[in-house]
Amino acid sequence: MSESIDSIYDNAASLMKKAITHLETELSRIRAGKANVAILDGVFVEYYGAATALSGVANVTTPDARTISIQPWEKNMLGAIEKAIIASNIGLNPQNDGNIIRLFLPPLTEERRKELVKRVNGEGEQAKISVRTIRRDAIEDIKKLQKDGLSEDAAKDAEGRIQGLTDKHIALVDQHCKDKDKEIMTV
Numbered sequence: 001m002s003e004s005i006d007s008i009y010d011n012a013a014s015l016m017k018k019a020i021t022h023l024e025t026e027l028s029r030i031r032a033g034k035a036n037v038a039i040l041d042g043v044f045v046e047y048y049g050a051a052t053a054l055s056g057v058a059n060v061t062t063p064d065a066r067t068i069s070i071q072p073w074e075k076n077m078l079g080a081i082e083k084a085i086i087a088s089n090i091g092l093n094p095q096n097d098g099n100i101i102r103l104f105l106p107p108l109t110e111e112r113r114k115e116l117v118k119r120v121n122g123e124g125e126q127a128k129i130s131v132r133t134i135r136r137d138a139i140e141d142i143k144k145l146q147k148d149g150l151s152e153d154a155a156k157d158a159e160g161r162i163q164g165l166t167d168k169h170i171a172l173v174d175q176h177c178k179d180k181d182k183e184i185m186t187v
Contacts, residue, residue: 124177
């Protein structure tokens with residue numbers, strides 16, 4: 001029975017870690033006033049009939065804090081890259097000079113900062129929901145073991161371990177959101 005409890009705990013820990021990793025990825029895509037190539041991670045370009053990540057068809061750099069520069073490896077890709085950026089709805093208009101596409105990030109207004117903070121908090125809430133769902137599933141698995149003969153004390157201890165793991169991951173979510181809020185609200 002002990003191996004089963006450890007298996008449930010390890011599985012829950014692994015899934016919660018994935019939820020935190022997903023949150024970190026989503027938060028990195030939220031623009032905080034500084035140019036960051038991660039903003040373009042979700043942009044896919046039509047390349048010889050296949051949807052290809054932007055970084056797979058062009059060199060993406062940040063020459064300064066407010067500019068993202070995209071230099072395609074093939075000049076005929078400029079139009080497709082421009083269309084993909086516009087279609088991705090990231091809120092930036094590409095400037096095409098015939099060789100390079102530049103994205104200029106305007107300074108964030110107070111209103112836009114508050115919208116971004118709401119989005120960050122929404123992502124945080126989704127991560128918390130995921131963590132709590134994982135906890136619920138793990139506790140259900142422990143209750144099934146209890147019906148199969150696991151002692152009540154062992155079940156309570158296992159549930160306590162799962163709850164401790166949950167509390168730790170919820171605190172991590174809160175910390176990530178607080179850090180991103182601070183980054184966004186810093187002028």
